[in-house]
Amino acid sequence: MQNQTASRTASAPALQPDNKRKTAMTSKTSDGIWGYVFIFPQLVGLLLFSLIPLISAFVLSMMKWDGMGEKQFVGLDNFINTFKDEDFRIAVVNTLYYTVLTVPTGIILAMLIAVGLNRVKGKLIYRLIYFMPNITMSVAVAVVFMWLFNADFGLINLYLKEWFGIDGPRWLTDTRFVMPSIAMLSVWMGLGGNMVLFLAGLQGISASYYEAAQIDGASKWQQFINITVPLLSPTTFFVTIMTIIGSFQVFDQSFVMTSGGPAKASYTIVFHIYDSAFVDFTFGKSTATAVILFIMILALTLFQMKISKRWVHYED
Known part of the structure; x- marks a missing residue:
């Protein structure tokens, strides 16, 4: 009985660091998710109004187009x-x-x-x-x-x-x-x-x-x-x-x-x-x-x- 109690007492501290690590990892994951949530509107704006027009401009620069007909x-x-x-x-x-x-x-x-x-x-x-x-x-x-x-x-x-x-x-x-x-x-x-x-x-x-x-x-x-x-x-x-x-x-x-x-x-x-x-x-x-x-x-x-x-x- 005494041996079992001593074993539990010895193992208790060893479990605490693992719990702290899990809590810290969970907190970091949560912070990361919320970070992406907050920057998502900006990322969408960057994609729609910057990156896509930029790529389209590079493509159009190699085309002959008068604004109305087909691109060549x-x-x-x-x-x-x-x-x-x-x-x-x-x-x-x-x-x-x-x-x-x-x-x-x-x-x-x-x-x-x-x-x-x-x-x-x-x-x-x-x-x-x-x-x-x-x-x-x-x-x-x-x-x-x-x-x-x-x-x-x-x-x-x-x-x-x-x-x-x-x-x-x-x-x-x-x-x-x-x-x-x-x-x-x-x-x-x-x-x-x-x-x-x-x-x-x-x-x-x-x-x-x-x-x-x-x-x-x-x-x-x-x-x-x-x-x-x-x-x-x-x-x-x-x-x-x-x-x-x-x-x-x-x-x-x-x-x-x-x-x-x-x-x-x-x-x-x-x-x-x-x-x-x-x-x-x-x-x-x-x-x-x-x-x-x-x-x-x-x-x-x-x-x-x-x-x-x-x-x-x-x-x-």
């Missing part, structure tokens, strides 16, 4: 014809020019404004004011800027004349100024969003770095160059990627303000995609151009991620 498989002819198209080459050059104008300017201005706002009271109000253009419809903003850039009665040329005695250029009808004009509009629209991101990054930098720099006698400029800029590099990296992707997809401003003109000086890649599809009704060629744009953006993003290890510094 043509292989890589659409891609070859796209690269031979003079309008496509013009669109690529204009898009790259627009990217060069908007990306560095927008990032630098957003960073400087964020640094300034981080030092003043009432950051919430200023953040709201700067962010408002970011949520405004691009078409509405383009219409307003068409009036501002008007060469005859626009406010910009009016103030240039009254304040500086300068006759302003014909912003939207001169091939030299049309793309810088659209770039100014785009920088103004995207400034608030980038500024909010930089402001969030600044608030994540520990104040101890600046206190140590002040003890060492570092100036504000030295603190900005040696502390703020390096520790903001992850935010700068993200903003750079998103801004470049957005610059390659510019369409609304060009379509509303200039219709791609004058003399195709504001004719962009996405405008060419629209033109091929809904003006020439060559949907296969249009989709091929979209696939080329996708590959360009993907390659550029991967390249940035590759070289980011050299200049992006994450705080330990």
